[in-house]
Amino acid sequence: MKNLGILAPLSIGLAISVLLPSCSKPPSAANESANTLQGKLVLTGSSTVAPLAAEIAKRYEAQHLGVRIDVQTGGSSRGIADARQGVANIGMVSRALKDNEQDLQAFTLAKDGISVIVNTSNPVKSLTDEQVVEIYTNKINNWKQVGGLDAPITVVNKAEGRSTLELFADHFKLKTKEIKADVVIGDNEQGIKTVAGNPNAIGYVSIGSGEYAATHNTPIKLLPVEGVAASIANVSNDTFPISRPLNLVTNKPPTGLTKDFIDFSRSKDVQDIIQEQYFVPISQ
Known part of the structure; x- marks a missing residue:
């Protein structure tokens, strides 16, 4: 049984401020x-x-x-x-x-779409929906069970209140309370950094964020969903199963x-x- 990881600090990237920190109430709009x-x-x-x-x-x-x-x-x-x-x-x-x-x-x-991501050093090229569910519910907990190396899987999950979590859970027919996470993160950047820094990690992020990172020398790869490559092109042509x-x-x-x-x-x-x-x- 996995130990639930501590919540990663949500302070990282929580305030992307174009100019000034906000007040408790917005000023006059115009x-x-x-x-x-x-x-x-x-x-x-x-x-x-x-x-x-x-x-x-x-x-x-x-x-x-x-x-x-x-x-x-x-x-x-x-x-x-x-x-x-x-x-x-x-x-x-x-x-x-x-x-x-x-x-x-x-x-x-x-x-945009939502994609499952793993480290580029991970030899696994695809996972079925059932395998994703079993990984996120701790029924599969070693990569060798899905054709990878003999190494424990580090499950990275989004914090409650994040729409990426809601769409991920909805597509894979998961209840969020069923997910057994090792690491809980806030934004896409945290998820990408976590998977990039851990060869045994699995996570899920915005396809836009993931594809940008993967094409800018970040060591992650996007796995297909239901046999469809995770790409903005496939979100654009409405063939990717998880879009929003x-x-x-x-x-x-x-x-x-x-x-x-x-x-x-x-x-x-x-x-x-x-x-x-x-x-x-x-x-x-």
Whole structure:
């Protein structure tokens, strides 16, 4: 039986701040004159969306010198809660809204998928859905049981409140309480670093984040799911089994600066940023 690992510090990368740390409440969203938009926006939530939103915010600020944008992470559940309570102007959520979240407005920026990852030194090239389930429930706990080396498997899991965990569990028909983790991490970067640093680890992350890391000399590889290669190309052509929208959410129809930033984030003006971050732009 595995020992449940301690929660990895969520402070690493929890605040991706474009300018200043946020206050407990967002400042006025917009002060609009005839030709300019001014003010500050606070975005909180998904660690998958945050790096993308931060890069979009930098470009937006360069074109609107009177605007400041503060982007923080904390998970999709934080994005939902902060947007709903008005603590943030915009929440970042890396999944579709649930039935009990239909009071919120959602605006899709891009599409992404979720991939199982292992270290590049691991000879295992693929796992069936059943094998993934058995690894994450400790029924399989040595790589030799799935054609790998004789070595114990280190199971890396996402913390509660992360939409990546919810989608992973939903696809593999797992209850989160059934998962037997050795290491619990927060954001995608932590998951990638953990697997890159441990030849016996297995985890799951955003395909965009994973593909970017794998093509930038990080020693991880993305495993196929149901025989389909884990790639942004296959997310784009709708053949990959685990895909999701990346959303910005508000607690009411956006106006002023909030609306302008959301419109900009969904426009062709930022599709190059979305592609550079290894996500799929929405059709325009």
